[in-house]
Amino acid sequence: MSGVAGSAQGVATTIAIIGGGFSGALTAVGLLRGARASTLRVVLIDNGPGFGRGLAYRTAHPELLLNVPAGNMSAFPDRPGDFVEYLERLDARLNAGSFVPRTVYGDYLEHTLAQAERMCPDVLTRYRGQAVALHLEQEPRRYRIEFEDGQILHAQRVVLATGHFAPDVPQCFSSDVAHRILQPWDFDAIDALNPAAPVAVMGMGHTGIDTLLRLVRLSSERKVFMFSRRGLVPHTHRPNPRLPVKVGYPERFASLPPTIRAYAKSLRDCVAQRVARGEDWRDALNELRPHTSTLWRSLPPAERARFLRTLLPYWDIHRHRLAPVIGQRLQYLLKAGHVERIAGAVRNAHEEDGMLHVALGTRPFGAIRPLTVSAVINCTGPNYDLAKVCSPLLSQLFHARQIRRDTLRLGLDVDDRYRVIDANGHPADNLFYVGPMLRAMYWEAIAVPELRQHAAALADQLVQDLASAVRSGI
Template sequence: MSAPNQRHSVAIVGGGATGVLLAAHLLRNEEADIRVTLIEREGSFGRGLAYSAVQRDHKVNVPSRGMSAFADDSEHFLRWLKAHGYAEGNDPWSFVARSTYGTYLADVLREADRARPGRLVVLSEEAIAVRETAAGIETRLANGTSVLSHHAVLAVGHETQPARGRGIAVRVGSARDTPLDPYARVMILGSGLSMVDAWLSLAEANHKGPILVVSRNGLLPQAHRDVPPIEIDAADVPFGTNVQYFMRWFRDLADETEETGGDWRSVVDGLRPFNQRIWQSWSEHSRRQFLLHLRPWWNIHRHRLPPDLHRRMIEAVDQGQATLIAGEFLGIAQHGDMVDATIRRRGARDEETIEVARVYDCGGVSVDVEASSNPLIRDLVATGRGRPDPLHIGLDVTEDNFVIDAAGQPSRRLLVAGPLTRGRFFEIEAIPDIRLQCARLAERLTGGQVAQARRFPSS
């Protein structure tokens, strides 16, 4: 077991985007006498689920000008792109490959280590449990050792839920995603950003066969457009109202903006600084209504596609290669090399069974933490040291990100960062939101002694 010395120590579990950003923000403060241990079971730091995609067309869905690791240094990512010879560095409106952004995050971590030598330890190990002690918090590893620190932060990011249909459906890029007959008919469950990834993988393999896209609403993500956000005064935002009232206000504002020559995207982006406050002002009933009825509509407008990918997707639909089906997926059965997928189209009474060569499950990454495959999260819930949030879309945390146990008591040592806090903050999926949360956590964990923060160079 490694024990903390007098230097304040923080263990971060998860070496994807959230973990790397938090480590970089902690080490960025020259005034903080701190030691950071970053634990990642995959041994690859900065990539995680989001930025491990290798295809060039798998791009981030935020323009480069919004992807800096540091909110107070908005040019950091663009400088890095230029320094490393990427043409996108000259275009703030570019959308880079996700693999490129993963490389950037790995460089951010390396530069943080170089700037504060001896302060960062990285471990390629799996964390399986945490226990608070009199001296701090113990993070137990699968290899039988432990890391003892003053605080620990869970930053494990997104977790992919098991594919539906008793394992018959396939996740894109998994071991079971083997080559297909290029003229075979396939079905994709879900029509969000994950569906676009599946479609791009098929396109890269020069797939010619029909692609059926089935989702409850049959909606495609909208395209980005380079328009500025409108300015919205907090006094004009109807905090604390019900979802129906809020959506009427939102639609009226979007209509007024477009009637004067503006764009609805300016309204969505102008609302972004208030999104977390809006979510927290709603009752639990309103939040459930939003998740059940409005989230798909919100997602396609809020989480948009790079313009070129959206254009290609629309062309595939217009040319008949991809067909959007609004309906409910009911079940799946294997027979020989083929699959029977049963659906019910929206508005229809009868079920419909369609024979396809493969079903891709792209229904998203949210998973009930009680069904998590992560041993640390399972242990937290099983022992009562943590609990799901009321909506079961993440862990229950305080406003300051401390884990809340089964008795409703907040931890003094264990915090959570990133998508696992979506029940409290909801809008905590994209880099612009995660980096702000990490900056606040870093300030809190370093005692608020943030003087002039060091800006890491971009080389």
């Protein structure tokens, strides 16, 4: 494989997108929709089983539902009804308030990519492989992408569109028991667990609840312990939710000092007022959502750190809600005793007689709660620390000082044009990033409603850059 240098003499510019999940696929779609086919070649690179589905929508299990109603899941910011129209062609009973299986959304993303490919043929190349290194060559000026199998691709512009990375094994577990700590996406290992033996799920967010549903589907007799430091589980969406009302930037924040204390008090007061009027608290958060990035960027680093340290778990359970039927299923499992919810943290763990023995220090008083399980499934959340992610490519770029992590280790630093920032604080030459590690800069960057905007904005920018280069004869 090789790319060719772009020029004004009809030779196409190659844009390589490394990562074929939601962000990468939608960036490719935006390029196909906007660019002149004669000036562009797009190579979409992924090491997974399918393009467009990514990790989140790869599942084939219909009981795993989207946690956002269909009306807010269009792939396009400028066509908000696109996903609902797709669903209505499948089943007239589905509507904007439906919570549909994730596998259906994966089908929709594959359909969207294929449709854009048909409208702009011979531009997109899908390449399955593991990119392991990226180097900037000077003559001609282009990137060389090296793959695990020895193949090489050249491209004038590169978009890193890597998604979520598996969480680290927590330090509370020694290396002696690390083999008993499973990743939530290691389905083969989870499915191979003894169906009669108890299992512990560490973390009670969406990934933890997805894992719980998989475990009980495999064995209805299995006891599952779910634990986290505070023992909090997400709230649910209301049945038949309405789409958020678009409102301007809330004036109540304009005069406040940029502190978490001031912002949190203002939001609590707003929620209390709405509830007093008989309204739903969820609407206050829904209307704030488009402005959350502005609030995040207004906070000094110390205030951002304070939010992560003190309020993040409470924000997450209100902001990232469960589909109503999933919430009902969770409550049934808890009441029936199939699942036990514990607020606590691991003090120590050891292996004995083929089982893992875990000692939890429980809240609020620290009493030790022993658990005997076949495994602990680590659902503490994705790892975004560039020094620790299990990505050969990002590791190479990080150690080569071509990218840098943000101070809070939420992701990687980019500028306002999505160009990655190197270790010296300089924006890279034609190397971009789009994906959940944008949360370092924007906070709201892990869900479809925000990621689709970032993907569209980056694609539009690249299209404009290409058009400008052609006009300039570059």
